[in-house]
Amino acid sequence: DTAVSQTPKYLVTQMGNDKSIKCEQNLGHDTMYWYKQDSKKFLKIMFSYNNKELIINETVPNRFSPKSPDKAHLNLHINSLELGDSAVYFCASSHRLAGVMYEQFFGPGTRLTVL
Amino acid sequence: DQQVKQNSPSLSVQEGRISILNCDYTNSMFDYFLWYKKYPAEGPTFLISISSIKDKNEDGRFTVFLNKSAKHLSLHIVPSQPGDSAVYFCAASAILGGSEKLVFGKGTKLTVNP
Numbered sequence: 001d002t003a004v005s006q007t008p009k010y011l012v013t014q015m016g017n018d019k020s021i022k023c024e025q026n027l028g029h030d031t032m033y034w035y036k037q038d039s040k041k042f043l044k045i046m047f048s049y050n051n052k053e054l055i056i057n058e059t060v061p062n063r064f065s066p067k068s069p070d071k072a073h074l075n076l077h078i079n080s081l082e083l084g085d086s087a088v089y090f091c092a093s094s095h096r097l098a099g100v101m102y103e104q105f106f107g108p109g110t111r112l113t114v115l
Numbered sequence: 116d117q118q119v120k121q122n123s124p125s126l127s128v129q130e131g132r133i134s135i136l137n138c139d140y141t142n143s144m145f146d147y148f149l150w151y152k153k154y155p156a157e158g159p160t161f162l163i164s165i166s167s168i169k170d171k172n173e174d175g176r177f178t179v180f181l182n183k184s185a186k187h188l189s190l191h192i193v194p195s196q197p198g199d200s201a202v203y204f205c206a207a208s209a210i211l212g213g214s215e216k217l218v219f220g221k222g223t224k225l226t227v228n229p
Binding site: 044109 | 149151156157158159160161164204214215216217218219221222
């Protein structure tokens with residue numbers, strides 16, 4: 001029983017296309033995240049949603065749009081894909097309480113390759 | 116601007132010996148530190164954490180040490196086992212820009228040789 005799942009695991013597409021990555025968690029967490037791991041191997045936060053509300057929105061191009069239909073899902077839609085978008089994208093979830101840090105649970109990642 | 120640095124990209128140790136992974140940070144606002152372990156083609160999994168009010172936290176074979184004055188933390192694994200071979204990420208948490216965020220290091224690839 002997977003805690004945080006992502007689909008697809010691999011995504012190969014042409015420049016200019018629009019694609020979506022889906023994420024679901026069954027841990028009952030109220031906060032979900034999207035991270036990007038680029039070629040330099042840094043894991044960087046992109047977005048965070050708490051109870052379907054956007055709470056973190058890093059400096060990410062407008063082509064990236066997260067959508068949270070409910071607390072258990074956070075999808076990432078990318079418009080007009082560019083070569084530089086090639087990376088591994090990780091979804092994560094956690095509990096969140098002001099002033100308390102809870103560990104985040106990560107999905108297996110989606111490797112996006114833009115040709 | 117790397118706020119969390121893992122200066123050793125790789126480390127190789129013999130089975131049964133101690134593995135020491137190091138991490139340095141620059142932002143004094145970080146108040147919680149975590150270590151994650153990552154196998155190939157999988158997401159990072161939480162290993163152990165430490166609050167800034169402590170200097171040591173132990174969980175089985177894993178111990179994390181925090182030296183706030185030096186802005187340095189380390190993960191000790193003893194004894195090391197071949198199954199510990201993975202990439203280890205150090206992460207630090209603080210309220211940055213109004214929200215709690217985790218900032219990750221670049222990772223250290225640990226290889227434990229039988």
